[in-house]
Amino acid sequence: MAVNSELTELYSGIYTDNIRRIREGSTSFLNAFRDAAFDRFTTLGIPTRKNENYKYTNLDLFFRHNYKTYFIPDESDFVKAEEFRCDITDLDTHGVVLLNGFYPTINGKIRTLPGEILIGSLNEASRRFPDLVERHYGKYAKSNSDGLVHLNTAMASDGVFVHVPQGSHLNKPVQVINLVDSTEDVFNQHRNLIIVDDNADLTIIICDHTLSPQKFLTNAVTEIYVGENARFNIIRVQNEHNNACKVTHTFIHQGRNSYSSSNNLTLHGGLVRNNTYHFLGGEGAESSSFGLYLSDKWQHVDNLVSVEHAFPNCTSNQLFKGVLDEMSTGAFNGRIFVDPKAQGTLAYQKNNNILLTDDAKMYTKPQLEIYADDVKCSHGATVGQLDENALFYLQSRGIDKREAKLLLMLGFAHEVIQNIGVEALRERIDNLVMQRLKGELSRCASCMVKCG
């Protein structure tokens, strides 16, 4: 079986122990999904390595642990959070903070910006805009075969909600800062819903950080709807400590002639698993899926990307690159599915990796399922060392070996970084990646926030 029954029982237990409190704090709208999702979870369970999609990722390391708390805030947490302020430095964005998966404010849980754009708490949105939420919530994640998605639906009760109505666009990106902070080991789940209607435009930056050194497990689901002719970019900057595990499931559902891009920048983290699902659900849609991962020590970073071409004349591009140091490991699984009716498909995929030591390991696997004839598809993967010739070339110009290696790694990473559309963030990431590769990435400098 590809299900770990012992772990599945453990998490079913967490569900049973907490569901009453979860229901109390949630709207009836969100609660209505829970029973069915829990049923699905118990059937699908926590994936094991026998599950083809989790072949290279051992969730046991973080899931087999007695987390003292499943985080559900009570009144006092919100009061505390009111005092807790984070200033997002450097970047001119609309900032949103999630604390252990919750929208940590008592008042103003939803902001309305010019163009009737809504940013705020999902729980609150499901109370105030049930029709809007109902059109999208659960729709894109529902049929997924990963038990963790359904565990999230069964238990998550808050997260970020963004709605950009038809034709609207924001003058600057939305930045969500996910903070985990606790005095106990915590398991937390949150749920985001982002709706970008026809002809609308949104860029969202999600930063994942850990503030305290406890063991953390986060299982997050984000559903995104991108309407006809709409444009959407999501950039994730992940910087968690080695004792934290982050599993993300991102569903991007696109309409006709829309464009979306996703960029997973994993700078640091104990175990990171990003599932990014792109559904090209209308003719002429285009998607890009980028990723950069830098790992060392015992870290493990796994990206699963699935692009589904369901309509004709869509274009997709996947570019994932990684630099793995010490005994860290990584995995990339890039799926391209082309429906029989998706003629005129263009689909590209590239995964390049540099291993800095003999102990570092990378598993990379394309998964092509092409059922249409008129398809242009290319894929390629490399796992290798730094180019010795390039290294010598730089040294021969007076650059010492350490610096030369750094330049090469930065150059390698830049192919991904250059796709970040927000210039200030792009420069910031170039910098963070440099600090990271130099081994100088500090927790706070990196988090783009000043907290206190």
Added chain:
Amino acid sequence: MLVIKNLHAAIEGKKILRGISLEVKPGEIHAIMGPNGSGKSTLAAVLAGRDLAEVTEGSVTYFGRNLLEMAPEDRSREGIFLGFQYPIEIPGVSMVNFLKTAVNEHRKYKGLEPLSASDFLRIMREKKELVDIDSKLANRSVNEGFSGGEKKKNEIFQMAMLEPKLAILDETDSGLDIDALRVVANGVNKLKRPDNSAIVITHYQRLLDYIVPDVVHVLYDGRIVKSAGKELALELEEKGYDWIKKEVDNQN
């Protein structure tokens, strides 16, 4: 400044250099010619510090120091410059960043402060004109997508930025049309200072019309088999290498 004595080197156990001796004095220009595969690039690589070729015998001193013990980056900082026969493409590393790093590492070595951004850009502009390099190239990644000629000009441009004492130019003229050749040669000549030296590796004597050597050496099968004045280049141009090969083979 450079004294090579009985230098032997092997690549993967295969003997490539078989006893090279050569002395370059300040201000001299040496040309090294010779058929393909005779070991010219290997010699250049050994001098620049590429560890692919293993030195099995002999010595190289540079201003009295054992060159072979120095790291490649230190050789560069001490004034050795290798113009690559096949310049390397480095995607993602911009020319500006690359050169700024290189120049500042040289300065650090000399105990100087890094150049300010504006000083650096000014110097870069000046040197760019010297080699007539397209301004846009400076904004691209190192050698990436450069034409053959652009890559060679870029080598001279880097040389201009680093102002070496000993330039080793490995077939910088190959694949250049006559205009580009003139640009490259002019660049070299303009950068020439009375006490700076150069080793110019070439196949063709046409480069030597512009860069006039003090000595011409013929490298064949890992050995310098003939050294003479610049008229040797002309002779080689007319008669090819076969007569030299014959001479050498008869001696053996």
